[in-house]
Amino acid sequence: MSSNPVTPLLDTVDVPADLRKLAPGQLRQLADELRAEMISAVGSTGGHLGSGLGVVELTVAIHYVFNTPDDKLVWDVGHQAYPHKIITGRRDRIRTLRQGGGLSGFTKRSESEYDPFGAAHSSTSISAALGFAIANKLAGNPGKGIAVIGDGAMSAGMAYEAMNNAAEAGNRLVVILNDNDMSIAPPVGGLSAYLAKIVSSRPFLELREVAKRISRKLPEPLHKAAKKTDEFARGMAMGGTLFEELGFYYVGPIDGHNLDQLIPVLENVRDAAEGPCLIHVVTQKGKGYAPAEASADKYHGVQKFDVITGEQIKPAATAPAYQNVFGETLAKLADSDPKICAITAAMPSGTGVDKFAKAHPDRAFDVGIAEQHGVTFAAGLAAQGMRPFCAIYSTFLQRAYDQVVHDVAIQNLPVRFAIDRAGLVGADGATHAGSFDITYLASLPNMVVMAAADEAELVHMTYTAALHDSGPIAFRYPRGNGVGVELPEVPQQLEIGKGRIVRHGTKVAILSLGTRLAEALKAADQLEAKGLSTTVADLRFAKPLDTDLIRQLMTTHEVVLTVEEGSIGGLGAHVLTMASDEGLTDAGLKIRTLRLPDLFQDHDSPDKQYDAAGLNAPHIVDAVLKALRHNSAGVEEARA
Ligand SMILES: Cc1ncc(C[n+]2csc(CCOP(=O)(O)OP(=O)(O)O)c2C)c(N)n1
Known part of the structure; x- marks a missing residue:
């Protein structure tokens, strides 16, 4: 036992202005306390854990360096914002997270002035931050737009659409790429490989290099002086070309858990950069909590758990989850049908496509957070005679609506839509509710729309969809476990349009x-x-x-x-x-x-x-x- 107990700092920080009164040397202790508070809170509520644990230091550093809420901080998805909520005036309600009447599990404008933009669907942060930045520019306000976006969220096209358009913002736009080498599942695709290459090919950036890097945009005499040094030339050669081509100053990679490095880098960017900056920060999902660090999904989303053991308190399931009934049924059907394939947009376990992938790895495709691409990719597969199943949550399929209309329905292509999380979804709230798919699909010519009444019906509908080659077909089913009916040994082909x-x-x-x-x-x-x-x-x-x-x-x-x-x-x-x-x-x-x-x-x-x-x-x-x-x-x- 220590004879000299440390005075808690978190109790002195209600809002970021309090945080800014601390000395840099105190921030480590504050971050440790913030992490402990978050673990304790999520242990009692359940929710998103791993992502928030990974950004504790980043949260402290951003609020320490930037002038929030005047600088607008936009967290992508918003599931990692629990530490942010704790130090932006919501610590007293943090144990109400995701419960009726309590705090949202995502950022929400109505909750706090420190949540300037609501989220929950991914990859919107750069666009929104750009909007804040440009509005400030037009009004002559100094405030910046700061987007914090994960490497998983960076797999979506919308992030690039925003970056492609970012030059206008000048130094009012700061993008922080939070690279933890994880989506919910391991990340997929070329971008993930590209980031891994940058991270593995060079040590974490030295501060000196950051300063030099940014000096490229300093006033001309200083710039010239800096240019003379060899080090500057080396700084120029660092990775990040892709982002540079899109008009960003790429800074990184830097260690996102090292406050001694984070703070000066953010200060440099705040004070010296002239153009939009992308800071590549490397973090670890689940950081600082051993059970999370050790788990395969880094405790992305958890039930209530025992803080000491990390053991989650899971209600005993009386019936299989709908997503697993779907994934297992499809895997079985594909045993005898080589044309069946399955597509998920970064949700292999959430949709049950992981079950299919285990049995048929060559016919399972995780396209990343790319619902639009996933749907048109399926349309291409269908046009070439395959039987693709697009397994996408109702709420996320909204993002691919034009692809459903233009690429699938108008061409009458037999893409099968397995629509999970249909109806109300509970703790994830309005952003994740599957409220609209019947409306947006049943209004389309050529489309067939089914809804399963229970898990046995889901088996029949999966089978019916597999056999439906004459046009697009969708079937919806809810979040959670079935009602406990027996699953049919032999699936039944339902007559289309018959109740x-x-x-x-x-x-x-x-x-x-x-x-x-x-x-x-x-x-x-x-x-x-x-x-x-x-x-x-x-x-x-x-x-x-x-x-x-x-x-x-x-x-x-x-x-x-x-x-x-x-x-x-x-x-x-x-x-x-x-x-x-x-x-x-x-x-x-x-x-x-x-x-x-x-x-x-x-x-x-x-x-x-x-x-x-x-x-x-x-x-x-x-x-x-x-x-x-x-x-x-x-x-x-x-x-x-
Ligand atoms: C459009 C959309 N599709 C799917 C999801 C589900 N989803 C929530 S978080 C997440 C992974 C995000 O990974 P990353 O951006 O790297 O953040 P991390 O959790 O690793 O911090 C996914 C796929 C979503 N929120 N939005």
């Missing part, structure tokens, strides 16, 4: 799409108890609609209600359009559509989110009773 009746009734018909089926069946029980005979159909297809089934139910039932885990414009809109086109509402049929509300829902547990969205059994009962003008019966009665 199924799961329960027969006479007065009320619930048309369900996707995994709300369980809630629809619960609601049917409750309605039955009130004497309202209820049919439940699992439509399976949002497009093409099973018009025969829907027409039959509409002409034999008094109330028809649609339920879906998607936004306005999806199944409900298509059913209403069909009903009005065919005049089915003319005879007084009551139609109601239950769908996600027209707002971006904040993070919470999925159950609570669905409750807030009005998509649980009591809401279905309530909607039916109201439609039948039992208006006194509300959700409370339905719950009873």
Whole structure:
């Protein structure tokens, strides 16, 4: 035990202005305390751990050197911003991370003036920081735009589109490339190899070299003096050509955990550079926490865990995760079908493509964070007779919408879209919710859109998609584990555009799409108890609609209600359009559509989110009773 305990510094730092009062020699201690605080907090909440641990020193250094919040600091993805939140006035709420009413797991404008730009989807930071920089330039303000972007996020085209456009910003734009040689999975592709080459081919940059490097943009006499030295010439020869060609001053690589190096380099860039600067910082994901450093994914995302052992507290799974049902089914199908291949955009384990890749490595493609490329690449494969499955989360497929329309749907190419994380996703919140895919896909000519009601249905839909060579087809399924139904030994080919009746009734018909089926069946029980005979159909297809089934139910039932885990414009809109086109509402049929509300829902547990969205059994009962003008019966009665 130390006889001379060190006074905690973190308690004295509420906001960056407090941090700037510390002496440089105190920053190491502060960083250590910040790291410990982050580990303790995430141990109690779960969330993104490895990425934040890797940027503790960088976080301290940036806020120490730059004038935040006037200088706008934009964290790419935002999943590494927990240390940033702790020292920007949110330490008292850090143990509410990702919980209902608590702090977001990403940066969020409404949360703090130190989060000038919200994120969660990757590779947007340079564009946004450039926007801040140019706006300041136009207004004559001194503030800079600072983007911190990971090597994984650098695999996306958008980062290059922004860099290509950056010269305008002058020294108001600073890009910090946080190179930890990891995406969620190991990074892929040429850029990753390029960065590795720079890092391995030269030692970490000496301070002297940074100064010389930047002096290239110093006033002319100084510049000339510097130019005379051999060292300057050596400085000129360092790596980073790619970034230089894009108009950046490349500085690096530097050790992102060494504050003695980080602080002066950032100061140099702040004070001396004239053009946009890219600082290549090398960090270690999971740094400073042994269980994270030792794990294969560096604890990218974790459940709550025991801080001493690092052991995560995982709820016992009662059924397989949807993504694994998909990956394993596809791997089996590919055993006898050499044309099947699988594409993931940097999410091999999240999408189950890792299972496929194990069995068929030559037909599995991780394209990096490049959803747009992934979709058009799949279109090319399909045009050449392959059967590509693009496994992309609903929210990330949004980024590739034009590719879906222009490269796939217009050409009627049989690309299969396995759309994971459909519907509300819980702790990741609005940015990750899979709310829109039914709407944005079912509006496209040629497209077939299915939604799985459970994991057995997912097996059938994967098989159905494999056999569907006549055009594009998509099937969606939620985050998390299945409902526990038995998986079929032999998958069934579903007839395109045909639903199924799961329960027969006479007065009320619930048309369900996707995994709300369980809630629809619960609601049917409750309605039955009130004497309202209820049919439940699992439509399976949002497009093409099973018009025969829907027409039959509409002409034999008094109330028809649609339920879906998607936004306005999806199944409900298509059913209403069909009903009005065919005049089915003319005879007084009551139609109601239950769908996600027209707002971006904040993070919470999925159950609570669905409750807030009005998509649980009591809401279905309530909607039916109201439609039948039992208006006194509300959700409370339905719950009873
Ligand atoms: C458009 C998009 N696709 C996929 C993801 C999922 N995702 C979140 S973080 C991440 C890896 C990011 O790697 P990197 O930028 O190197 O940051 P690190 O976690 O290593 O710090 C991925 C693929 C995303 N956020 N956005």
